[in-house]
Amino acid sequence: MFSKYLFLESIYSANLGGETMEGAMRGTGGYGAGCWLCLSALLASAQAATDAAADDVTSSPPAQAWYQLPAPDQSDWSNSRKTGYARSLQVDLGEPSAVVTIPMLNLAVHVYPDTDKVSLERGVAWVAGTSAPGGSGNIAIAGHRDSYFRPLENITLDARIQVATREGDIEYRVSSISIVDALDTQPLLQTGESVITLITCHPFRYRGYAPDRYIVRAHRVEDTSMASRSGQFGSAQTSGHIIQNERE
Secondary structure (H helix, E strand, C coil): CHHHHHHHHHHHHHHHHCCCHHHHHHCCHHHHHHHHHHHHHHHHHHHHHHHHHHHHHHHCCCCCCCCCCCCCCCCCCCHHHHHHHHHHCCCCCCCCCEEEEEHHHCEEEEEECCCCHHHHHHCEEECECECCCCCCCEEEEECCCCCCCHHHHHCCCCCEEEEEECCEEEEEEEEEEEEEECCCCHHHCCCCCCEEEEEEEECCCCCCCCCEEEEEEEEECCCCCCCCCCCCCCCCCCCCEEEEECCC
């Protein structure tokens, strides 16, 4: 205790007289060695605290990317799609073009810019030739009926569909649901409105090659786009059997 008192007194004297710490310690006589040990312990403690703070920063989890999603719920997927998804994880597909979220279905899925096999095993795919996600016009998104897009069999009119891209988020509301022939390309045509068209095979539980396509069309909700990161409702322009249409 006495040596600590002399140590503090030495520092105080050094600050007043302009002496160096070493000189102040020498002025403590026989207690100089004890003072130096106190200083060493103090410096070691300070260094340990600095290292601990650095470790906290290093170990802190990185900020999540805008497209970060949890692993998909595969409880209603076919076995072949589960296998395909696991296989797709071996391939680096890079950053997705968008994330489509449908809250009423508890569905969130990455949209990839190619309709190749691995992209459709990992998520859903933007159909080339239609408007890009986040843009105006008709944005067509295709997915498998026995994986990510199986919940579409339960979607209803006015359901919200959110599309997130690097530039920001846009909300749509379902305006029609229809079934068309597999060779019908009309759902892919451009429109004068901002819409998103979700496409999957139909019937949902059919074994073998599905003869039809299930079409969910949603119109952009005007003036409700969310905060940026950097059309009005109408009847769907589809052929075939109309299941639900907001103007009926």
